[in-house]
Structure formats: C-alpha cells, structure tokens
Amino acid sequence: MRIAFISQNPEYRAFAERLAERLSAHSVLFQQVPSELNLEGIQAVMTAGTRVGRNVLEQPSVGFIQTIGTGFDNVDVAAATELGVWVANLRANVTGNAESVAEHAILLLLSLSRRLRLAEEALRQGRWATPTGSSLFGKVACVVGLGDIGSLLATRLQALGMRVMGVREHADKGGPEGVQVFGANALHQALREADCVVLAARAGEHNRDLLDERAIAAMKRGALLVNIARGSLVKLETLESALRSGQLGGVGLDVFWEEPVDPRHPLLQLPQVVATPHVAGVTDVNLAGSLEWAARNLEAYARGERPHFLVNSPRKPRSPLT
Template sequence: MAMEAVRLLFCGVNEFPDSINFTRFFLRNHPHVQVDELSLEDVVDNIYKYDICVVRKMKFDESAISRATKMKLIAQFGVGLEGVDIPSATKVGIKVARIPSDDCGNALSCAEHAIYLMLALLRDQKGMDKSIASRQLGQPTGQTIYGKTVLIIGFGNIGKELVARLRAFGVHILAIKRSWKNKLAHVPAEGHDASLVDEAAGNEALYEFASRSDIIVTCCPLTPESAGMINDKFLAAMKKGAKLVNVARGGLLDYASVKAALESGQLGGLGMDVAWYEPFDPADPLLEHPKVVLTPHVAGVTELSYKNMDYC
C-alpha cells in the first residue's frame, strides 16, 4: 500500500523564498513529503489539508488553528514564535517548534549583520552613495568601530556571537540581560555569560549604560514588557549622536520617538533589519533620513543558516 503523503505548507508567497527552496532541496529524496506554498490570504481556507506548516510571517491565531484539523506541527523557519497562539495550539494537541539560533548559524549570521549595519552607519552609507552619484572622491569622513563603547541589549545567542566578533575591533562592551538582576562585578567569575563582556547588568542599569554608549544593539525578544522599550525616555538617556542598530524585532522601537530623535540629532543613526510592519513601506518618510539604513529582514538569511536549519 502506498504511503500517504505528508503535506507541508509554507505560509506566504515571496517571503523568505530560499526557506522553501532549501527545504525542497533537502527533501528531494523523500517523495512522500509534499511541500506547498500559499499566499497568506489563502492559508486559512486550506489549512485543513496540511499536516505541518511553517508560519514565516503569518499570524497563526486561534481562528486559523481551529481549522487545522490534520495539523501535527506548527514550526518556524527560525527563532521567532510571537505570531503563533501557542496555548490554542497546545489545547488541540498541535506541537509548536522553532529552531534554536545557536547551533544552526542563525545567531552568527545576525551578529555579522549587526556589524554590517554598524559600519554602514559609521561610514555613512547614504553619504557615500551621494558622493558616487555626484562623482566626488574622499568624502564623507567616516568613523571607526575601534575605540567605541557598544551596548548589547539582550544577551542571548546573538549577543554572544556579536561579542566574539566585536572583540577584534577594539571596543568596550556593555551588556544588559533581564535575568542579571543586580549589577555584576566589573569582571564576573569565569564561566558566567557576563564574563564575556567588560560590564554587565540587569535592566536597572539600562539608562546608565545607554548614556555611556556610542553604539547600541537591540537583540532581545519582543515581549509585552519589551515592546516599545526604545522610547522617549530611553532615547533621551542615550549619549547624543549615538547609533542604534536593531536586528531583533521592529516592535522594540517606538516609531514616533525614534523619528523625533533622528530629526533632533539626539539619535545619530538608525540601522535596522526589522521594521514596525513588514514589508516596510519604501515611501515612509523615515527612510528619507540620511542617517537611516534599512535592510529587508535578511540578518539570518544566509546559506549557512538555511542549510543548517533544514538539517535541524
């Protein structure tokens, strides 16, 4: 008797296209697994046909889950699961999974991309584009990462990979992690995560660390507590002209606060791989600012991470 096909659905068309391309490649010798892709508008009406789905950017709420009558697994091609109603899935016996970022190359890729965004801001990418367009040489004058103080907010897998790569640039590294309840010693005990950085603390030191940092990188999860944490109060506490890089989630930043801080010069540059809504509107006035660099949610999109995520 022929084996019944396992049907795997990728939610969304033209979103992270190589996620499905790599999956199909690695399943090429498994003809009993059928891999499909549907637009977000068509997912809910067809979800009952599928055993597994990869949500990508879809909001998989209770309504969608109630129609997933064959579903055994809801998975994310990566680390974020904030769009999945996990309690509703658990209630009906559907497992929910993500791919840890530390062993698959995702965190490493995001760390490299954070450095790319730092360099783009410090070397004034938009200014260089303008110089090329006007055939001017020798400007703008950029800044180095060397000698800067870098604050990492959220010291998980990305933060650790980022520290390992920043060390070669000769920087002073501060880190904030919520579970570090009290400010730790300047040189914590060897073997503690905090020993990887120069200064480490819990959330109580957030504004003090921000006031001393030339570059701030957000790589913490988006939760009800962290949503909008980069707000008027935080931006006012920052060193004037400091740069901000976000490789986590757009919702960590308050749009109006960031826009106002850029216009006043309090925020000296914004590099972001994620935005408040995606895909981000290319006509949004924020993107016209000369100190803003946006990339299309590609920090973790590398051949290394995609190959390893499929193996996982």
C-alpha cells in the same frame, strides 16, 4: 505526513521545494497566504513569518507548528497549548543564524559609523575624501539581549577594539568574557555610556517599546542605534523624532514597525538611516542549517517523537509524543 509551508512571501517557495526534496517520504505543500491557505488533511505547518492564530490552530488535523527561525512571536503559543498543538522554533546557535545575524548587525553599524550613504552620494558627485567617518575602535557598544545572537555579536565587537556592555533580563546569567553585564533594570545606566546600541533581544509583549522616549533620551547625543531583533522594540514616532532632533546620529534597521515596510516611508529617506529588508539571517549558511534542522524536527514528529526546541508543552496534545 502532509506538511503545509505557509508564508506571505513568494520568495520562500524555493525553500519549500528544497524542503520537499529533503523530506521525500512526506508531502510538503507551499501555500502563499492568505489566498492559498488550505489546511484540510494537514498534520504539520511550517511558517515563515506568517501569523499562526486560531484560524490555523483550530484545524483538527494540525498537531505541530515549526517556525523557520528563532522567533515565534508570530505564533499564538497560548492558543496552541490550549488546543493541544506542539510548537517548536529553531535555535540560532545550531543553524548558523546567530553568526549570520551578528555579521549583519556589524554591517549596519559600520555603514552608519562610516556614513556609507553620504559617501556613496559624494562619489556620485565626484567629491573626494568626504565625509569623515567615525571609527568603532575605542568606542563603547551596548548589546541589548545576550542570547545566542547577542553573545556572538558582543564577542565580535570586542574583536573590533570596542568596549562592550550587555543588558539581559537576568544579569546573574553573565555574558561572554570581557563583557560588562547589566540587568534589565539598569538599561538606562548602560545606554548612557554607549556610543552604539544594538537591539538583539527576543521581543514580546513584556518589552514592547523597550526603547521609549525616556530610554533614547538617556543615550549619548548622536549615538548610533541598530535593530536586528524586532520592530516592536522601538516605536516609529520615537525613532523619527530622535533622528530629526540629532539625539540619534544614525539608525540601522533590518526589522520594522510593519513588514513589508513601505520603501517610500519618510524615515527611510533620511541620509542617517541604513535599512535592509529583514535579510540578516538570509544567508547560504543559515538557510542550509534551518532546512536541515526543520526537516529533522518534522521527521521526529512524524515518528511520534519530540522535536528539538519545543517552546510549549500541551497538557492534552492532539498527537502524544515520546
């Protein structure tokens, strides 16, 4: 089977080479898009963040799309289903992604609460025992989204001595032990109580700009916000305004309104912002787990079997699976 690994990011070439070694019975071709995209004779496509639209899905030989992570908002799933193309993601709870991203959320939260950027500047200036940080112990955290990542994060925040609330679309699904769960219709109620808010919800059109002006106004003045989900959950202008007014005391970002983001953007120059280049899941553990599960899925598809973690079910698939 011929597999195209497509990405705008050349850093994924090494991952594609490791995947080719794992799938030695098949052909894996790394294509940096858009310049190298060539899907002639390609049966399966693996995407690392790159948009997969009709330009890919209408290639008649392509029957399967595999994402590199849990998110599949970059794939036009409706078009894939219409055209008979299977789509699968990877589950965060089997690859090590959930553990990795939860750790990174805590890294960002601690960096904000202990005012890391100001502390580094104080050290460079020779100023000692400043600034005063804020301990997470005894504070209230609100995790928005209690999927694999959000649930793990909620448990870890409790270990730091925090009281943790969670918001999920259906509150009756519950959450980890000790976590007070709110439904999506009670988001503002949960935000009012929180000292720290972490966005861990799966993004889509249904929750674009989830934290709008009204939601951020409902938060405690000076609260901290971390986003390790998707940039579409918060509008850029809302973030800037809330930070400059002091309504938000700090923002930690691993995802952005556009990617790659311009590192010179004014928002990223603010001392109360800590940002990383979408690396929450880029760890040795998650990369190894993602490679193995993606390889298993691609092998299953090549054998005519259903891969794990399918997110659609075409009525007339190009390649019927058992």
